Amino acid sequence: MTLINETHDPARKSWVSSANGDMQFPIQNLPFAIFREAGSQSSWRGGVAIGEQILDMAKVAKLTLFSGDAQTAAQAAAEASLNTLMGLGEKANSALRLALSQALTQGSEHQAALEGCLLPQNSAEYGMPCHVTDYTDFYSSIHHATAVGSLFRPDNPLLPNYKWVPIGYHGRSSSIGVSGQAFPRPVGQTKKPDASVPDFGPCQRLDYELEMGVFIGQGTQLGQRIDISKAEQHIFGMCILNDWSARDIQAWEYQPLGPFLAKNFASTISPWVITTQALAPFRHKFTRPETDPQPLAYLSSEQNSQSGNLDIELSCFIQTESMRQAKHTPQRLSESNFKHAYWTPAQLVTHHSVNGCPMTPGDLLGSGTQSGPEAEEAGSLLELTQGGKKSLTLDNGETRTFLQDGDAIIMRAQCRLDGAATIGFGEVVGTILPALV
Amino acid sequence: MTLINETHDPARKSWVSSANGDMQFPIQNLPFAIFREAGSQSSWRGGVAIGEQILDMAKVAKLTLFSGDAQTAAQAAAEASLNTLMGLGEKANSALRLALSQALTQGSEHQAALEGCLLPQNSAEYGMPCHVTDYTDFYSSIHHATAVGSLFRPDNPLLPNYKWVPIGYHGRSSSIGVSGQAFPRPVGQTKKPDASVPDFGPCQRLDYELEMGVFIGQGTQLGQRIDISKAEQHIFGMCILNDWSARDIQAWEYQPLGPFLAKNFASTISPWVITTQALAPFRHKFTRPETDPQPLAYLSSEQNSQSGNLDIELSCFIQTESMRQAKHTPQRLSESNFKHAYWTPAQLVTHHSVNGCPMTPGDLLGSGTQSGPEAEEAGSLLELTQGGKKSLTLDNGETRTFLQDGDAIIMRAQCRLDGAATIGFGEVVGTILPALV
Structure with missing residues (x-):
């Protein structure tokens, strides 16, 4: 600690x-x-x-x-x-x-x-702050998991494993870029619910995900487990992460082995890595609802339950092509806070290594989309527009359900608490280019 | 070509x-x-x-x-x-x-x-033949997908996307080792179907998966797609891959984002990389059943449909601790052939890059378990033992449903056709050590 x-x-x-x-x-x-x-x-x-x-x-x-x-x-x-x-x-x-x-x-x-x-x-x-040796994305916001689950599986939004297992999956390191990254809208297979045959073409439901990134510091060997009491010693620091997502590609491809092309076309991180040391004053106690199970012993420590979360204010902005041309500043889409995470960074690290999987300096762990408990604190358009059913009207009159070509998404993060100096993460900006035909 | x-x-x-x-x-x-x-x-x-x-x-x-x-x-x-x-x-x-x-x-x-x-x-x-820059595992045997699907989802073994999408997911590169790799039995969370609370401890259903590995050669930039007609130019060569799997951990963790700790504790590859050039005489035509849809245009080429598969004989052997002590040679568990793959290596490469995901020299694509059409051609114990319900009796009287500590799994691959010199892949050996408590 x-x-x-x-x-x-x-x-x-x-x-x-x-x-x-x-x-x-x-x-x-x-x-x-x-x-x-x-x-x-x-x-x-x-x-x-x-x-x-x-x-x-x-x-x-x-x-x-x-x-x-x-x-x-x-x-x-x-x-x-x-x-x-x-x-x-x-x-x-x-x-x-x-x-x-x-x-x-x-x-x-x-x-x-x-x-x-x-x-x-x-x-x-x-x-890029480092060569990302392996990239893993977690799913640590229960509010995001519940909201997205209700769109993909209305009968069964939060799966039975969620409150026991820090759900994660492997991502792609080759498409991670630093702030300023611009990338073509992905193309791929999608299928309308009533169609018998899939379509092929540019993604129509392109989204961002507001996440924190955790960089692994000191690594481990094959077979070595990281005890929860020592997990933070293996975290070098954190950044902001935009885990771009193609929702229509995801819906068609993700069963049974999880998201793949819906995620690996691009992920964008902020250039500055805020160290574990710098974040020390912003530790936060997250209390699980009384009706929820307590974490299994390997995911529990006194320190983790007392102050394992971090109070990091998150915000997400859009700047469309029209806004840029009119020199309008980016418009805020939502605010959230990393303190709501159901699983702490230490729990993610310990869980990841519990089976002996080696950790390497430069591994990046995504926190998963950090949506807060209120609907307006959602960290993705999927949630803010209720799966694309309710469009957002921007101040300049444009509307969005999902992202359009030319849209830039800007994410910021900051730690502010009485008695501590305010510190920031800077920002991460990424821009959608037209699909390559 | x-x-x-x-x-x-x-x-x-x-x-x-x-x-x-x-x-x-x-x-x-x-x-x-x-x-x-x-x-x-x-x-x-x-x-x-x-x-x-x-x-x-x-x-x-x-x-x-x-x-x-x-x-x-x-x-x-x-x-x-x-x-x-x-x-x-x-x-x-x-x-x-x-x-x-x-x-x-x-x-x-x-x-x-x-x-x-x-x-x-x-x-x-x-x-290791190379630094594995990113590891992706596919699911290209329809026989494996159907057999495993029937165990995990009896009502719905082969999902509707299977015949359209070359299903794949990202894996972990840090735990890939070369033949000779020995690793402790993973520990993790599992849950019995009728239990209300998960268990924690050593995996009880440890399995191997008989796969081919495809190494990417020439890479691509973010946003660049690889046309199916050029996909093989981006394949440097192939190896044998044992994608070890913890079935009990997998069953509890895999929804909704796919396998994670069930896979990333170890994967073992053969040391020799057989080049695309060396495999040229062993091209094979795979014919989809007439009732199946044809691949979408981006996954189709004349060459791919005529000779996109490869005729590679695969075999898998076990040598238990007792067998080693008695100096018994390994006993064959099954034989299969890569020619049955529903998706070709070229299709895997093209699909992976269709959204602009950059490919890097040294990327490893697993083919997924290569089970053949007959039950005895299964590439995993999960299939050979019908989900652990039917134990195998070895020649020395030992029985197995899943792997025991001390078991070594040996996989071999060879190409033999009239009119061509027989070539081999050598072998890949991996050994299970006791779990670390």
């Missing part, structure tokens, strides 16, 4: 002035991304967000300002992907966080040296 | 005498593996099987005997994984095959140089 320490002190200020009062990247956050100068052919390397700047870890590592674990981690953060850093584990990552926090604090002896390591975020472009 | 050429000539003999008449690795085969001297710390590198020898491609590449594409491919084959070689595509791989075939033929000018590049197979150990 990560403890609150000086790096979380809300009174701490940075000599990077834009960090002070920043609602995304104050000195209490210190997330990692892979970046380079926008439009350049310079090398990808790791960076740390501080206010409106990026601290270039390739430059920092060369200065050898730190020692021991912190310097080892700084060198790993200088690489072109974060997999090595992720694999160093909690101790080294905590050491680097402390070293960076101190070095970026007002009055640090390292200010002069580090001033030469800054690049404005608006001059940068982002790469 | 790969044409039959001089490399397939059954009369061709090699100066490596053990290759002549070899039923696995004659000069007409020339498969690739990653190997090193057994028990050594020497570097992993690519090798080509020829009779009972391995041609060390790291040594071959250094000799620069070849030129152009063939030399480029030889250098790629010298690496510690075959991903680069796979990604070079059909033209370079065909050029290397021709160059190797000529250089290994009796009378070749290169004999003296290449004699120094041989290592006996019984002095070698094998690594």
